[in-house]
Amino acid sequence: SQTIHQWPATLVQPVGSPLSLECTVEGTSNPNLYWYRQAAGRGLQLLFYSVGIGQISSEVPQNLSASRPQDRQFILSSKKLLLSDSGFYLCAWSVGGYEQYFGPGTRLTVT
Amino acid sequence: AQRVTQPEKLLSVFKGAPVELKCNYSYSGSPELFWYVQYSRQRLQLLLRHISRESIKGFTADLNKGETSFHLKKPFAQEEDSAMYYCALTAGSYQLTFGKGTKLSVIP
Numbered sequence: 498s499q500t501i502h503q504w505p506a507t508l509v510q511p512v513g514s515p516l517s518l519e520c521t522v523e524g525t526s527n528p529n530l531y532w533y534r535q536a537a538g539r540g541l542q543l544l545f546y547s548v549g550i551g552q553i554s555s556e557v558p559q560n561l562s563a564s565r566p567q568d569r570q571f572i573l574s575s576k577k578l579l580l581s582d583s584g585f586y587l588c589a590w591s592v593g594g595y596e597q598y599f600g601p602g603t604r605l606t607v608t
Numbered sequence: 609a610q611r612v613t614q615p616e617k618l619l620s621v622f623k624g625a626p627v628e629l630k631c632n633y634s635y636s637g638s639p640e641l642f643w644y645v646q647y648s649r650q651r652l653q654l655l656l657r658h659i660s661r662e663s664i665k666g667f668t669a670d671l672n673k674g675e676t677s678f679h680l681k682k683p684f685a686q687e688e689d690s691a692m693y694y695c696a697l698t699a700g701s702y703q704l705t706f707g708k709g710t711k712l713s714v715i716p
Contacts, residue, residue, distance in 0.1 A: 529702050538617065540694065540708035541652075548702060556703075587652065595640055595698045599652040 499524035503588050503600040511608055516561075516575040518603050520588030523569065528590040530571040531597065532563055535585040547571060583607045610635040610699050614707035621685050622715045629680040629710050631669075631695030639697045641678040642704070643669055646692040655680075655693070665689070685714045 500523045510516060522528050532544040543556045545563035553563050560579050564572045571588060588600040611634045621627050633639060643655040656664045658671040658678060669680045678695060695707040 538708060540614075541706040543703060543705075546702060591702065595642070595702075595704065596654050596657065597704060598654075601651055 499590075499598065501588060501590055501598060501600040503603055505603060506601065507604045509606045509608060510578050512580055513577050516573070516578050516582070516605070518573040518586055518605070520571040520573075520600055521569055522590045525569070525590070525592055527568060528592050530565060531589040531591075532571065532573050533587040533589065535587055535602070541587065545573070578607045580607050610639065610697050610705045612695050612697050612705050612707035614695055614710050616710045617708070618711045618713065620713045620715060623687055624684050627680075627682045627685045627689065627712065629693050629712065631678045631680065631707060633676050633678065633695075633697050635697060635699055637699060639699050641669075641671055642696045642698075643667070643678075643680050644694040644696055644706075646694070648691070652694070687714050687716055690714045
């Protein structure tokens with residue numbers, strides 16, 4: 498069966514420090530991969546999606562970037578974190594149809 | 609561009625009472641609509657999709673193209689239904705557009 502992992506589960510980082518959040522999917526090939534940010538009262542905001550290795554689409558201008566070095570690995574990064582980057586980050590995958598499967602999320606606090 | 613509106617941030621109902629979570633969308637074509645649910649300390653997961661016309665955990669949702677709505681309904685609320693509910697739309701691409709969510713609280 499398919500599973501999706503995200504780590505770390507929680508992270509506290511100072512302003513100006515770099516960021517790397519990792520997401521991996523098991524049990525499927527060539528999935529579509531997504532990064533969302535979930536904020537209270539603001540719902541889920543799609544940040545990036547990828548339909549294949551090295552193919553990244555960005556939905557909103559921001560301080561973050563994404564990469565897909567392997568078929569089932571999706572990384573969210575920043576060179577210098579801002580306070581406004583704090584939030585709950587979700588990774589998701591889909592294959593074929595439109596149903597998306599979500600990971601457990603990472604709670605990022607920038608101090 | 610597509611948009612999903614969930615007008616209620618919080619909805620409180622008593623156990624056994626009917627529940628209706630509202631969702632309206634704007635899209636000029638034929639969208640596919642979903643309801644996702646997030647229970648406390650659990651992952652966001654698909655509850656139902658309009659194309660399958662299923663009833664999941666007693667919930668149903670009918671797509672009303674005239675009113676551009678996809679309201680989620682359950683005749684008798686249970687305490688375990690307390691959760692965050694998100695309505696979502698896809699317009700034929702890989703992307704889902706989510707509403708801001710409604711927190712359902714079922715009072716015992």
